[in-house]
Amino acid sequence: xxxxxxxxxxxxxxxxxxxxxxxxxxxxxxxxxxxxxxxxxxxxxxxxxxxxxxxxxxxxxxxxxxxxxxxxxxxxxxxxxxxxxxxxxxxxxxxxxxxxxxxxxxxx
Numbered sequence: 001x002x003x004x005x006x007x008x009x010x011x012x013x014x015x016x017x018x019x020x021x022x023x024x025x026x027x028x029x030x031x032x033x034x035x036x037x038x039x040x041x042x043x044x045x046x047x048x049x050x051x052x053x054x055x056x057x058x059x060x061x062x063x064x065x066x067x068x069x070x071x072x073x074x075x076x077x078x079x080x081x082x083x084x085x086x087x088x089x090x091x092x093x094x095x096x097x098x099x100x101x102x103x104x105x106x107x108x
Contacts, residue, residue, distance in 0.1 A: 026081025
């Protein structure tokens with residue numbers, strides 16, 4: 001059996017995770033560089049920053065990366081991190097329902 005070197009294994013793992021649709025939507029940030037490609041670091045009234053991207057239709061995931069849904073987030077429609085209950089959200093964020101959906105998201 002041949003061995004796979006560490007750099008190759010790292011690349012393969014990264015590709016596998018990307019295929020699963022996971023992103024860092026909702027994670028803290030200070031600059032856009034802290035967010036995945038295609039996401040923006042929103043600050044202002046978002047404690048610790050919030051990686052997200054703009055979207056068009058509240059309650060749909062059409063414009064959003066995996067694990068997020070379009071929701072009103074402090075006055076903007078943003079792809080926001082889906083949550084089940086409050087412990088899924090970080091400090092400063094609440095797990096609340098989204099209009100036109102049966103899902104909840106973490107938002108300030």
